[in-house]
Amino acid sequence: MVMHRNQGDFAMAIEPTRWTSADAEVLDTETASLLRAHLLPVVERAGNWPELRRGMAEKGFRLVFEGDELVICDAISGKTVCSMGFLGHSVASLTARFGRARVLLPCNGRRRPALDG
Secondary structure (H helix, E strand, O other): OEEEEEOOEEEEEOOOOOOOOOOOOOOOHHHHHHHHHHHHHHHHHOOOHHHHHHHHHHOOEEEEEEOOEEEEEEOOOOOEEEEOHHHOOOHHHHHHHHOOOOEEOOOOOOOOOEEOO
């Protein structure tokens, strides 16, 4: 796993997804801009955690926690694309907007905790 930190936010890619390529360790500038344009309207329209989760799902993504970061995963591959902080929306800012998130914990230890709603 490759992690790059930039001002407290991170983007990481484990394997290629629709948003990364086989030779890319992180999102390139153009792809990051396209991803922001694709997902920011969802974040801005959402009035609560369930609406955010549903909006992301409609765009082909899941929101899961990796440690204390809320990350965006490709819904098909399950691979991490970037953090919500990378898009400019930290867990703290989303919690201030929506309240504390309800999290589904995996019972088998194999999946990452995901948002409920």
